[in-house]
Amino acid sequence: MSAMAFRTHEVPDDLLAAIDYCYDQGWTDGLPVVPPVVDRVKAMLGADSRPPDTVIAKHPATGLDLSLHAAAVNAVMAGCLPEYFPVVVSAFEAMDKPDFNFHGSTASTGGSAPLLIVSGPYADAINMNADVNLFGPGNRANSTIGRATRLILRNVFQMLPGISDKSTQGNPGKYSFCIAERARGNPWPLLCEVQGYAKGTSSVTAYAGGGFCNVENHGGNTPEQVLGSVADAMANYGCITLGQAVVILAPEHMQIVAEAGWTREQAQAFLFSQAKRSVEGMKGVGKYRDREYDTQHGEGAHALAETGFVHRGLTPEDILITMGGGDAGGHSCFIPSWSRGRGSIMQHGAIRAPQ
């Protein structure tokens, strides 16, 4: 790779001045960045064997491309180590799939942020956190992979707050929104296995997350009680749409569900059947639409879609469920999808671990 092939900026040999320079250029998310010096960018690029001008994602509205080189520059700025880079790359390759619609999900008033869920052995290999304080703060890999995602959206794709990112209220996840799936003690197959990747291959799932809803239940001791709390969160009038859902069960909650013998598929079916609102109720809050009801109940409708009710999602498979968080506490979470429905469909991709 030639350093001359990509644009450079000369700044004084003073790190604090370089940080200020990055601010002055409008390259940050509001927090200080690591100045993207040439050597660090080259080291980052060493984690991917392809040429640095390889395009890994395209912005459909502006025509701007994301090259490996630009991804590496932003990963350095976010504070990533080179071994994190394959996750950043796979995340954008997943988001580049048309059904993710990352232009819409990042530009919208709905204010979603790409949630990344890393599944498989690579999460441990780079010391990601799947345990206590799952959503942060505190872990470098989780924090900086998520932050690199935002910096790329900002710097490469020019999704600038207030200009091209019109989110009404923003979203704390727009700073960073990245977790690892907890493998330790997880009674269900890992996501990377369910997604069909070969043994030993890790994956990253990208989901346009519209926020974070804590689901507290310390008294329930049956799957129906625990998941009933989750379903209620999924169906609250502020959140319910035909969109997908992500549910991260705390280990305490997962233990209750799994010890009763429930599989992931059973839990998905229960949540789909219970996360619903009546047509009258939806009309009462002004959110009912014939078109959406017909989509859910028309030809090809899932057998669990109950007449007279609007469910969250179209099928149980629309609900991603896995485990994460610390051993103590009856705190799970539900993460709603972007805004009003199915404008973005979650995608996943294999992580190319460096050889």
Added chain:
Amino acid sequence: MQLYSPLSTTPRRKAVRAPALPKIDGLRIGILENGKLNAEEMLNEVAALFVQRHGCTVRTLASKKNASAPAPSNTLTTVAQEVDFLITGLGD
């Protein structure tokens, strides 16, 4: 100290406006609604003004499921054969 630019190295795609119609009197209108709440109502109101003021006729109403994604090319191709201009916009 030398820093790499974090920006895209590809030039922005140049957006080109469609040429203005020399006149709109009596032309055929298409409506492309984007699925948002109130979009169809608002666009019909706009179309009604063209009908009232310029003698236009509304020929077709096309829909797209995703407000923030481009309309499918086959939708645009079909509509283009039936109308002289298309009205679209958000309806929030």
